[in-house]
Amino acid sequence: MPKTISLRQGLSSVLLWSVIAAAFIGPGTVTTASNAGATFQLDLLWALAFSIFATMVLQEAAARVTVASGKSLGEIIALKYATRHRRLRWLLFVAVAFGCAAYQTGNILGAVSGLLFWVTGVPQWLLTLALAFICTALLMVGKVQIIARSLGIVVALMGVAFCAVAWQTDFSLGDMTRAIFLPVFPNDSALLIIGLIGTTIVPYNLFLASGIGQGQDIREMRLGVVLAVLIGGLISGAILLTGTFVSGAYSYEALANAMVARLGSWAIGLFGFGLFAAGFTSCITAPLAAAITGKSLLGNQETAWQSNGRSFRMVWMTVFGIGLFFSLSGIRPIPAIILAQAINGVLLPIVAIFLLLTMNDRQVLPPDFTNKIVTNVLTLIIVGVTCFLGLTNIWRSIGNILPELNQWQSSLIWLNFAVALLIIGRLSFIIFRKK
Numbered sequence: 001m002p003k004t005i006s007l008r009q010g011l012s013s014v015l016l017w018s019v020i021a022a023a024f025i026g027p028g029t030v031t032t033a034s035n036a037g038a039t040f041q042l043d044l045l046w047a048l049a050f051s052i053f054a055t056m057v058l059q060e061a062a063a064r065v066t067v068a069s070g071k072s073l074g075e076i077i078a079l080k081y082a083t084r085h086r087r088l089r090w091l092l093f094v095a096v097a098f099g100c101a102a103y104q105t106g107n108i109l110g111a112v113s114g115l116l117f118w119v120t121g122v123p124q125w126l127l128t129l130a131l132a133f134i135c136t137a138l139l140m141v142g143k144v145q146i147i148a149r150s151l152g153i154v155v156a157l158m159g160v161a162f163c164a165v166a167w168q169t170d171f172s173l174g175d176m177t178r179a180i181f182l183p184v185f186p187n188d189s190a191l192l193i194i195g196l197i198g199t200t201i202v203p204y205n206l207f208l209a210s211g212i213g214q215g216q217d218i219r220e221m222r223l224g225v226v227l228a229v230l231i232g233g234l235i236s237g238a239i240l241l242t243g244t245f246v247s248g249a250y251s252y253e254a255l256a257n258a259m260v261a262r263l264g265s266w267a268i269g270l271f272g273f274g275l276f277a278a279g280f281t282s283c284i285t286a287p288l289a290a291a292i293t294g295k296s297l298l299g300n301q302e303t304a305w306q307s308n309g310r311s312f313r314m315v316w317m318t319v320f321g322i323g324l325f326f327s328l329s330g331i332r333p334i335p336a337i338i339l340a341q342a343i344n345g346v347l348l349p350i351v352a353i354f355l356l357l358t359m360n361d362r363q364v365l366p367p368d369f370t371n372k373i374v375t376n377v378l379t380l381i382i383v384g385v386t387c388f389l390g391l392t393n394i395w396r397s398i399g400n401i402l403p404e405l406n407q408w409q410s411s412l413i414w415l416n417f418a419v420a421l422l423i424i425g426r427l428s429f430i431i432f433r434k435k
Contacts, residue, residue, distance in 0.1 A: 025159060025235055026282040027110020028103065028199040030275060031337040033236050036192045037243025038250040042171060042179035047193045048240060049180045051200035052233035054382045058352060060225050061359050061375065062206040067218050068369035073207050074296020077354060080364050089297045092354050097319060099203050099344040100290035104323025106337035107286055108132070111279025113252055113333050117272025125328055132324050135283045139316060158274025159235040165262050166241035194393045195338045197386060198345030200236065204289035206351060207296065218369075251334070286323075287316035346390035352383050353427065360431045376431055384424045391416040 036044040065073045081088045112127050119127065185193070243250075245258035252275070259267040294315045299305035305312050326336070356379050358364065359371040371379070395412045 025232060025278060026103075026107065026199075027113075027275060027279045028106050028195075028282075028337050028341045029236055030239055030278065031106070031110065031334055032192065032195040032199045032341050033239040034243035034246070034255050035250050035334065035338065036196060037240040038246035038254070039192065039243075040186050040189060041244050042175060042240075043184050043186050044189060044192060044196060045176065045179035045237070045240060046181065046183040047196045048200065048233070048236055050385065051197045052229060052236070054197070054386075055201050055205075055233075056226055056229050057375065057378050057382060058201060058206055058355060059229060060222055061355055061371065061379065063221050063225060064218065064369055065358065065365065067221055068365050072296050073355070073358070074293055076364050077358055078297050080358055080361055088354075092350065093294050093297045095347045095350045096204055096207070096293045097290040097315065099347045100286045101319045101322040102340040102343040103202075103286045104283065104319055105326040105331075106333075106340040107279050107282040108323050108327040109279075109331075109333035109336055111276050111283060112327070114272045114274070114276030114279060117252075117256070117268060117275070128324070128327050131280070131283065132320070135280070136317075136320065138284060139288065139320070140313075158270055158278070159238070161259060161263060161267055161270055161274075162235060162238040162242050165245065165259055166238035168262050169241050169244065171241070171244070190389070190393050190396050191338060191342050194345035194389045195341035196345075197389065198343065198348060199341040200233075201345075201348055201386075203344060203348055203351040204286070204293060206355060207289065207293050283320075283323075287319040290319045291316040342393055345386065346393060349383055349386045349390060349423075352379065352386065353423075356380070356383065356427060357430070371431075380424050380427060383427065384420045387423055388416050388420040391419060 033048065036048075062073050065071070065076050069076060071079075077092065078089060108128060108131060111131055112124060115127050115131075116124070242258060243255065245262070246254045247258075248254060252271075256268045256271045259271055291312045295305040295312055299311060303309055356371070356376070359379075360376065362370055392413065395416065
């Protein structure tokens with residue numbers, strides 16, 4: 001007889017998994033989603049909806065690893081590629097760590113941008129160094145949970161404020177429904193589309209989800225994942241709708257003024273503090289996630305990979321240092337944050353492919369917990385779409401450097417489509433042959 005989930009268990013599971021929602025409501029989500037709304041109105045709402053759906057599928061699969069085996073996703077992948085394929089583990093680790101470093105630049109810039117709403121007369125570089133010093137000290141000591149949870153409450157309040165503004169939208173339910181189910185690709189929207197995907201389906205969140213699933217029943221885990229991601233998606237959608245109220249050129253000040261016009265002057269303070277809180281907590285989470293991923297993939301039993309070990313600290317220090325370097329280089333926060341999300345959107349297919357192959361390996365997972373046909377088809381679609389969008393974004397970036405390539409734009413789109421189909425075909429052959 002199937003297990004019945006009590007109300008208390010359901011609420012407890014949602015609260016436990018709410019860390020996933022909080023993890024992708026950072027400066028990247030605020031910047032990318034609101035910029036998408038300000039620039040293209042509802043045209044990119046479909047990309048956000050696809051991202052939320054894909055997050056549910058991938059997070060559930062990652063958490064199912066731990067429910068089935070008692071081991072994290074990184075540990076299972078390390079077992080799967082223990083001997084002959086160590087280079088593949090390094091490839092996955094480098095992809096996740098590189099993405100975390102890109103996120104870290106946006107996290108620092110976002111946190112400092114939030115501080116500038118409260119602090120005047122202090123050079124931006126000095127605020128950046130002060131923030132870096134505090135975050136580094138907290139990471140060295142390891143006492144980050146209480147501060148992260150406290151600031152998470154501020155981020156949640158900012159999310160509620162965005163929802164209140166979005167409620168006042170002039171768009172009808174029919175308009176939003178059409179925007180969700182009828183994809184459009186406006187000119188110059190590729191970076192924002194892949195950015196929306198990269199800021200929602202955060203690659204390192206898949207490893208975080210695997211750890212949260214420890215000790216849960218499969219039904220409790222699924223309820224928690226679905227509801228928590230839906231809550232995060234609702235807030236992300238509200239941020240996009242709030243962006244549609246921005247008139248003129250997009251900036252943090254324009255977004256804050258749009259909130260003030262509908263909620264009152266207090267909203268600008270909440271926005272500034274919320275943006276700082278989202279950036280500050282992410283400044284700690286991103287480098288720590290890179291180190292934890294390295295530990296699980298490369299040396300879970302080695303002393304150097306323990307939380308105070310040399311390799312563990314070297315990873316998070318490197319990720320933090322790269323983010324700090326680019327933050328101090330004078331680049332503008334909004335373009336840098338959107339680019340960081342786009343980079344992670346390009347890296348996402350690599351992580352998704354590893355996850356897909358792992359979830360179909362009966363040598364590392366019990367047969368009852370491997371992917372079913374429907375889940376495999378959905379994941380293959382996610383991999384195909386993210387591969388196509390990632391390749392498209394790469395070619396367009398190259399086209400900005402080599403304009404002569406732009407005359408081949410339509411041919412390159414078909415090439416990207418063909419490559420995505422080849423990847424899906426190869427993965428399908430591997431997976432369904434085993435089935």
